[in-house]
Amino acid sequence: MHLRSLLFHALLSPLVAFAADQPNLILINIDDLGYADIGPFGSTNATPNLDRMAKEGMKLTSHYAAPVCSPSRASMLTGCYPKRVLPIPHVLFPSSSVGLNPEEETIAEVLKAAGYKTACVGKWHVGDQPEFMPTAQGFDSYYGLPYSNDMGPADEGAKSNPGEDRKAATKRKLPANNTGIDETGIKGYAQPPLPLVENGNVIERVKAEEQHTITSRYTDKVCDIIRANKEGPFFIYMPHTAVHFPLYPGKEFMGKSPNGLLGDWAQEVDSSVGKILDLLRELKLDGQTLVVFTSDNGGALNHGSNNQPLRGSKGQTYEGGIRVCTLAWWPGHVPAGASTGEITAHMDWLPTFASLAGAKLPVRKLDGKDLTPLLQAKSGATGHDVFYYYRGFKMEAIRSGDLKLHLDKGDLYNLKSDIAESTNLAEDQPDEVKRLRALAEVMKDDLGLDGAEAPGVRPLGRVAHPEPLIHTDGTVRAGYNGVAKTLP
Incomplete structure (x- = not known):
């Protein structure tokens, strides 16, 4: 084998081994x-x-x-x-x-x-x-x-x-x-x-x-x-x-x-x-x-x-x-x-x-x-130490370890002992409620607590003139014609 080929295979072999x-x-x-x-x-x-x-x-x-x-x-x-x-x-x-x-x-x-x-x-x-x-x-x-x-x-x-x-x-x-x-x-x-x-x-x-x-x-x-x-x-x-x-x-x-x-x-x-x-x-x-x-x-x-x-x-x-x-x-x-x-x-x-x-x-x-x-x-x-529960634009709950706080209601649950979220512990553990609310506030300057806009929220993709891929009359959108221009 020529030297050039030997060098080529020597360079290539680590990549091949990695791909495998x-x-x-x-x-x-x-x-x-x-x-x-x-x-x-x-x-x-x-x-x-x-x-x-x-x-x-x-x-x-x-x-x-x-x-x-x-x-x-x-x-x-x-x-x-x-x-x-x-x-x-x-x-x-x-x-x-x-x-x-x-x-x-x-x-x-x-x-x-x-x-x-x-x-x-x-x-x-x-x-x-x-x-x-x-x-x-x-x-x-x-x-x-x-x-x-x-x-x-x-x-x-x-x-x-x-x-x-x-x-x-x-x-x-x-x-x-x-x-x-x-x-x-x-x-x-x-x-x-x-x-x-x-x-x-x-x-x-x-x-x-x-x-x-x-x-x-x-x-x-x-x-x-x-x-x-x-x-x-x-x-x-x-x-x-x-x-x-x-x-x-x-x-x-x-x-x-x-x-x-x-x-x-x-x-x-x-x-x-x-x-x-x-x-x-x-x-x-x-x-x-x-x-x-x-x-x-x-x-x-x-x-x-x-x-x-x-x-x-x-x-x-x-x-x-x-x-x-x-x-x-x-x-x-x-x-x-x-x-x-x-x-x-x-x-x-x-x-x-x-x-x-x-x-x-x-x-x-x-x-x-x-x-x-x-x-x-x-x-x-x-896994994660903290998880934030967003629904749409709003953070509705937060979990840290086994504890989960629903932010609006203030309900606190221990998911290890109460996976069904049936026993509210907020009155018995006010310090944990305070701790979890403070953790939620950490996201205020990133994804925000409510509303569409926040520093860490990235822009949606947008198009100017959207149209259906199939119109109501069965006509297929231009560029998506496939095997037929109109589908029954």
Whole structure:
């Protein structure tokens, strides 16, 4: 071999060796899954694949998201508290003029710079205009719905469960703030048809029948991506449409669960996870792949979720609205049958994955923490000392250690002895109330305690003239034509 070749291989070999140490990363994010909607967290519903995942991996029992969809996903993608990167009052809707700012560096961009193939399969929900979509935010490919499956026409099944009268759905009274259009998008019954997007194309108008197939199609797509990239490293973000209302499990799963349609769909989610883990075993990638399973917020009790023993529901900052069932699986690296009650959160996945990949962190401020030592059960490994519970613009609660204070009511709970937040300790522990209020004030000059503006809040991305990806007449937005200009 010539000297030049020897020098080239000598320079290259450390990089090759390093790349071989980069694990594949799969982040599965279920929509509105309750804390106790799966077996490992107390459900009586049959979820054998998730049960096995928990036995072979780790349960994170104090893992936090956000109270609702869009902020939670923004936090997961950027490694920050939701308010820092997506300061909106609630969630985003179709044809929103705002979204996750393209200036933010997402988890996909961080990993792509480290040599990863990146893919997003599922519900996006941090902006549906081209500038905000996954392939503009670091993902090599995208397949899925740009927002929730209830954000479509009532007569096409988006406002009612299977078997319900769709005309009756149009008569339901909506809150005053859920009609018309503002910068966060089109609300209520004026919403345009649901688009299924593949990369830069709208490929389908999703009606009721198509909703039944969405979980299986996501699963098949993820399995195809794994096979195509088995040499690795790859990062797959799989934010499911399931189990958000309206509840559309695959037809073969309907009527199989004791927990109604939501339980049926949870069983299909379990089957989906099983297919992915089985494929990793078949390809002998299980020892090279970290798989995280979680939910974007607590379950919606009015749609059949179970958050026991937690208090509250989706949309709230009681534990049932924001603490989510979470599993981490990586045979040979994450110890089998492990569990941690340390405070962890969705904002931790970016720094954790970056650490595992040997990737550079964004230069902007992050709020997340590298969980690698915790996932590997290293002695002395800890989560967050303090966690701030934001709902929209407002900090509603704060946790330090086992103690949680609801700021407006002044209620104090010990989450170790009273996970259900049922016994108010404020009168008995006034010094702790004072200490926690002082910790909350620390954020006054960063993310603020209320209101949209604060020094640490970064600007939203904005577009001047948003429009639906599919108009009400079926016409596809220019540039998103895909296989047809009009979809029936």
